[in-house]
Amino acid sequence: xxxxxxxxxxxxxxxxxxxxxxxxxxxxxxxxxxxxxxxxxxxxxxxxxxxxxxxxxxxxxxxxxxxxxxxxxxx
Amino acid sequence: xxxxxxxxxxxxxxxxxxxxxxxxxxxxxxxxxxxxxxxxxxxxxxxxxxxxxxxxxxxxxxxxxxxxxxxxxxxxxxxxxxxxxxxxxxxxxxxxxxxxxxxxxxxxxxxxxxxxxxxxxxxxxxxxxxxxxxxxxxxxxxxxxxxxxxxxxxxxxxxxxxxxxxxxxxxxxxxxxxxxxxxxxxxxxxxxxxxxxxxxxxxxxxxxxxxxxxxxxxxxxxxxxxxxxxxxxxxxxxxxxxxxxxxxxxxxxxxxxxxxxxxxxxxxxxxxxxxxxxxxxxxxxxxxxxxxxxxxxxxxxxxxxxxxxxxxxxxxxxxxxxxxxxxxxxxxxxxxxxxxxxxxxxxxxxxxxxxxxxxxxxxxxxxxxxxxxxxxxxxxxxxxxxxxxxxxxxxxxxxxxxxxxxxxxxxxxxxxxxxxxxxx
Numbered sequence: 001x002x003x004x005x006x007x008x009x010x011x012x013x014x015x016x017x018x019x020x021x022x023x024x025x026x027x028x029x030x031x032x033x034x035x036x037x038x039x040x041x042x043x044x045x046x047x048x049x050x051x052x053x054x055x056x057x058x059x060x061x062x063x064x065x066x067x068x069x070x071x072x073x074x075x
Numbered sequence: 076x077x078x079x080x081x082x083x084x085x086x087x088x089x090x091x092x093x094x095x096x097x098x099x100x101x102x103x104x105x106x107x108x109x110x111x112x113x114x115x116x117x118x119x120x121x122x123x124x125x126x127x128x129x130x131x132x133x134x135x136x137x138x139x140x141x142x143x144x145x146x147x148x149x150x151x152x153x154x155x156x157x158x159x160x161x162x163x164x165x166x167x168x169x170x171x172x173x174x175x176x177x178x179x180x181x182x183x184x185x186x187x188x189x190x191x192x193x194x195x196x197x198x199x200x201x202x203x204x205x206x207x208x209x210x211x212x213x214x215x216x217x218x219x220x221x222x223x224x225x226x227x228x229x230x231x232x233x234x235x236x237x238x239x240x241x242x243x244x245x246x247x248x249x250x251x252x253x254x255x256x257x258x259x260x261x262x263x264x265x266x267x268x269x270x271x272x273x274x275x276x277x278x279x280x281x282x283x284x285x286x287x288x289x290x291x292x293x294x295x296x297x298x299x300x301x302x303x304x305x306x307x308x309x310x311x312x313x314x315x316x317x318x319x320x321x322x323x324x325x326x327x328x329x330x331x332x333x334x335x336x337x338x339x340x341x342x343x344x345x346x347x348x349x350x351x352x353x354x355x356x357x358x359x360x361x362x363x364x365x366x367x368x369x370x371x372x373x374x375x376x377x378x379x380x381x382x383x384x385x386x387x388x389x390x391x392x393x394x395x396x397x398x399x400x401x402x403x404x405x406x407x408x409x410x411x412x413x414x415x416x417x418x419x420x421x422x423x424x425x426x427x428x429x430x431x432x433x434x435x436x437x438x439x440x441x442x443x444x445x446x447x448x449x450x451x452x453x454x455x456x457x458x459x460x461x462x463x464x465x466x467x468x469x470x471x472x473x474x475x476x477x478x479x480x481x482x483x484x485x486x487x488x489x490x491x492x493x494x495x496x497x498x499x
Contacts, residue, residue, distance in 0.1 A: 016347075024353070030362075034358070041351070044354065047343075048347055051239070057242060059242040059243075060243045061221060061244040062246070062265075062268070070242070
């Protein structure tokens with residue numbers, strides 16, 4: 001679901017920022033640094049994919065008890 | 076009859092003096108409608124005041140204009156206090172406005188101030204009530220007219236910045252007497268929808284009467300009671316409604332609200348790009364530091380000439396080997412055997428030497444013994460004389476008639492001393 005993926009985006013971005021910060025402190029053993037780098041790379045890719053997935057915003061109108069498609073904009 | 080002409084300036088100056096001297100014109104109260112309203116860049120207001128049949132120019136300088144309680148526009152019915160004077164360069168008279176009130180909305184403003192004070196006293200505007208907006212909303216609820224410009228602006232901007240969010244429009248009427256109840260219902264409906272996590276409440280620009288539903292007490296309480304954070308977006312930047320004060324965040328316009336509730340996808344993509352580049356950079360730095368350490372270790376002498384690492388050890392080993400060799404049992408035994416053989420040889424040769432020496436010594440001793448053997452001496456004619464068993468060595472030991480035992484080499488004789496003579 002798109003909603004879950006957005007939640008994941010926020011967490012993934014936070015995790016990515018944490019990883020970069022940890023790596024920047026620079027006193028990690030090499031194996032740990034490489035592992036964190038790989039994790040960060042995967043997160044960056046995932047975030048990127050999540051951001052790219054939606055092309056057009058979905059608009060609904062709460063008309064009565066149900067949601068209807070919001071009429072497209074007329075030019 | 077000769078007449079002297081005067082200048083235009085003189086005429087206008089004369090009229091200005093006449094106007095200025097008039098008590099009535101110095102302080103007038105005028106009822107009129109605003110038209111041709113303009114605000115210049117310095118904040119001075121230029122407009123006309125008119126009624127059905129006539130009009131007059133008016134100016135309100137920035138100073139007094141700053142204390143206006145409303146935003147004048149064409150068609151406003153106003154009450155004006157000021158003076159009338161000639162503007163000499165144009166030869167026009169105009170009203171210099173000191174105070175202006177909106178007759179049409181005068182009661183509304185009183186009501187606005189009263190409600191604002193009441194709600195402020197109730198704590199509805201307190202900063203600690205303001206809730207943070209979700210950073211990445213899944214769905215944005217919009218309480219507004221489904222046909223107005225506001226909803227289009229919101230959809231356009233969210234669609235451009237953050238198409239990952241859904242927009243759910245909660246339609247409401249936004250002007251007229253029924254609007255406040257409609258807005259209250261729409262806010263409640265949005266709150267009942269678990270999908271929504273932030274709410275925009277507002278409408279596009281309009282007159283103070285048009286915006287009035289957002290100054291209603293019921294709407295203020297509905298915003299306070301909303302579980303969802305509310306961003307107010309009513310009219311233009313200069314319009315402040317009660318809803319704006321109660322909302323968690325006030326946006327200047329509906330477009331502004333859309334920008335506040337969702338992040339910008341492009342900005343986030345840029346941020347991701349920066350993070351990914353930082354990752355690369357930091358790892359490259361870590362790796363090159365590790366490589367430097369490795370190469371500095373690798374260039375140390377023990378790796379360049381590893382045999383030197385063994386040098387000390389091999390010296391020690393050789394040393395130990397030698398020492399071990401010395402205590403090897405077979406070697407020890409052989410050594411001892413050799414030592415024994417050696418000792419035996421030395422002993423036997425020594426023994427022989429001793430024997431030889433002893434033989435020689437014996438020969439010599441025997442010879443010397445022979446020389447001192449009293450018997451052999453006696454064979455050469457010597458005798459041993461004893462008196463009472465003791466050998467006599469001097470005539471002083473003898474007296475006449477002593478009995479002596481005289482021993483010769485082959486026997487002895489008992490003798491008697493006849494006389495003793497000394498030194499003969």
